[in-house]
Amino acid sequence: MGRLKKILIPSLGLVLAFWFYSARDTFKPEMLRGKRVIVTGASTGIGEQMAYHLARMGSHVLLTARTEARLQNVVERCLELGAASARYISGSMASPSLPEEVLREAENTWGGLDMLILNHIGQSSFTFFSGDVGHVRTLMETNFVSYVALATAALPLLKESEGSIVVVSSIAGKIAGPFTAPYSATKFALDGFFSSLRQELIIDKVNVSITLCILGYINTESAVRAVSHVIPQTPAPKEECALEIIRAGALRRRELHYPSPAVGSMLLLRSLAPELLDSLLLSSYRLENVRRT
Template identity: 30%
Template structure:
């Protein structure tokens, strides 16, 4: 994707909070909004990565940044982090719900605690961050950006918990958008496809342990985090409602919606990768 260069700092004096902001799409989004002049609040679990990214933002992009170690599944921790961000910068203008984890296992082999952990991070993490930031977003007529996935509208095999969490995000934030109508706060759901991030490299197995190798995806190009972040940034500028950035593009969404059996037969096996071994 060819990047657009802006001479003006579109988000100057705006505060952008990014969850899961130290790697992958989250890091790329933090850098992109920093280039547009934003002040950054970054939530992540990796303290060393937080320190490194904050130093990079301050020294190389000359922006103010605050890195906070925070598990978004912990509502109290999220509330405390949001309070620190508001104390430091006066408020939150853009919330980017990016933090997420995945798994790769057959439903029959997936422990309940894997479902609980995936939902805790992917769904409740976004819920916690949004509840904590919403008063400030309302006061500033801000923006909410939610990282969903192509699985938000079409299923992939061996990812039942992940698929469920993304569908839940659409149910929550499509409803919230309606409730916020007239407040000046926009809600953007972004649905990237396969992207070269640690999400795919560090998936959970059915027993909750980590598989530290990416699932093989057949016949599908893998996007770079920078290109995905640029597309989301451009959508945020326009306060778009839905961004479908999937590598299998809009045709897959139409096929999944109107011809589900054909989609399931032709595309789902190819996109889902190899079947996990039974444990």
């Protein structure tokens, strides 16, 4: 009897705990069926791929970006792939009125919202900081303030559905390398704001999850165009990246690191030996190809 208590009961506990946590960890595409999802920056790149995955999973999608013609094509393709419904709103996230307009559309058409995926970024080049403070101001508005405004407008709906906010960020929002000063600043700001907000929601027992996605180099057209002459590494595929973001959001993860070993080891090296990371990084760049404009 003593042995039973000492060995069997703790073992049973372990098995149950393992089962509970692994069951919670299992992603099924059906988790997204019929869910109402907003994706920003969905006309190209990772956002476009997320729209297609969600469509295949049978979600309702509301897509935003500036270029109406591209959004129309993406919406059409989403309907072909099986989206429960697909619509778009075009406009610039540098404009302060757009976030509320997008959430009003979600409320009017769906009467609620399950997932908000914040993904858009304004144009920025991979080069020395030019001293253009106006660019920093506009980029902050597009890449950071609009994320705060969208999340704020979405929170009442997400509280009702116990939904999720997914924030797409970058390794450049955790570690500052050269040639991304304004961009990196906007991504660090996202971590500060949303990691603080996550804790406040927990204190208030509000069941809305916040997933911060820390991405490495991904093979979107705009990223390859911006950096391939300086960074010789092969970028990770945007299709897989998009799926991992949706999966992390659906599983209500705190953070996603993608591609996983590369981003994880950079973060670890950064805390153990930051100077070593800096020099490894610089030695891998083709500095002679950096465009000075």
